Amino acid sequence: MTTLVIGAAGQIGRMIVSKLHERGEPVIAMLRKPDAELEALGVEIRFADLEQDFSHALAGCDQIIFTAGSGAKTGADKTILVDMWGAIKLVDAAKQAGVKQFVMVSSRGAEDPDNGPAAIKHYSVCKKIADDYLLASGVNYTILRPGRLLNEPATGGFSTTMPDTKDAQIITREDVADACIYCLQTSGTLNKIYPLVNGDQPLTESLI
């Protein structure tokens, strides 16, 4: 099973590509521009842009992990064009290509933007709409909605119960990367949506 990673130049995407490659799993990194670190790994790279026609990048791919995001440095227009519209068109392309599983890295707040943090409500709306599009597409999905992302190393401990306290809604990027990979290998995660934070359960007990 070949996995295409969208957002491979991002922090989580980079870890996913690297970890899959280390395990000997066929992995393809979709990139907008050359990336020495990923090229040095020796993984297959396909140049494509979510804002352009990227259908060529999906050829021969069985699984997709979407962890792309326009990031906090660009405006809300890019949130629309990349995080929402790019994801929607990727779902269409995945359906057309017969992709067997689409793992979406979503966000806390996407389940109910009106009751989430006001400062990022526009972002939560875009993520929700992309998630809903995937849900309705007929493509097998797994949607992860992590809390605030930390740069610490993997803890290996998870919980799918989002804590009420905002400060406790946290998870390391490496744990998210591990969770994405776990989803690909575990049919029980098909067509499920998981809030995800660090906690005290292993993946085998939390993503059920």
Added chain:
Amino acid sequence: MTTLVIGAAGQIGRMIVSKLHERGEPVIAMLRKPDAELEALGVEIRFADLEQDFSHALAGCDQIIFTAGSGAKTGADKTILVDMWGAIKLVDAAKQAGVKQFVMVSSRGAEDPDNGPAAIKHYSVCKKIADDYLLASGVNYTILRPGRLLNEPATGGFSTTMPDTKDAQIITREDVADACIYCLQTSGTLNKIYPLVNGDQPLTESLI
């Protein structure tokens, strides 16, 4: 049949409210803040905000015209929150309230954002997503996709063929207002999508 106008303080919305009122049709203007001109007309006003809970505004309404927009002066975050998310939540509210027709003032370009003007692609995406949500809702809709809006008076002449030349893709706001009202009164416009520019046909021949 009572009509609720969303975006009643806008240029098109204001004309719709005024014209419906002149004809003796029951009309309710949804407003975020007091508006001396609309209040002087003597129409019913309901204060509500598309970014908040506005469900109270729909009580007793049979028809809705959505002509709200965050406008060019605010950022793309407001395009997300008002033009797209506000419209989506209004569709939900209309469905719940049993509204019989929802006339959406959309925009040229919304049918295919990838092939429309790049400068407003993020806007076209948001309009398309709102339109698609209405289409799938089960609520009777009429979607108008006018060209570039002009402030000249009504011409009374229409075409539903969008010209290839961008400069010819124009229509006066008053003609759009008249088209919205015509849609409410004409069952043949139910569940139709019309590109709309000024042309040489009357409404009776163009919106069929």
